[in-house]
Amino acid sequence: MVESFFARFKWEGRDQFLEAKSLEELRGVVEERLRYYHGHGRSPYLGGRLHSGLGYRTPKEVMDEVLLHQNLV
Numbered sequence: 923m924v925e926s927f928f929a930r931f932k933w934e935g936r937d938q939f940l941e942a943k944s945l946e947e948l949r950g951v952v953e954e955r956l957r958y959y960h961g962h963g964r965s966p967y968l969g970g971r972l973h974s975g976l977g978y979r980t981p982k983e984v985m986d987e988v989l990l991h992q993n994l995v
Contacts, residue, residue, distance in 0.1 A: 931955060934971075 935955040942948035959971045970980035
């Protein structure tokens with residue numbers, strides 16, 4: 923699971939990582955990529971990365987559903 927995350931993280935953000943001009947800018951890119959990966963970031967296409975293991979939903983969508991269900995029980 924972790925290997926899959928890092929492989930996709932590095933591959934999907936490779937251009938942004940290489941274009942960073944400073945360590946501070948690179949940190950910002952990494953933070954944005956993490957937000958996107960977990961469904962909190964903005965994407966012109968998805969609004970977050972969909973995960974096949976989560977039924978093609980973002981981790982945030984799954985967590986929101988779990989929390990909603992807990993509040994209803």
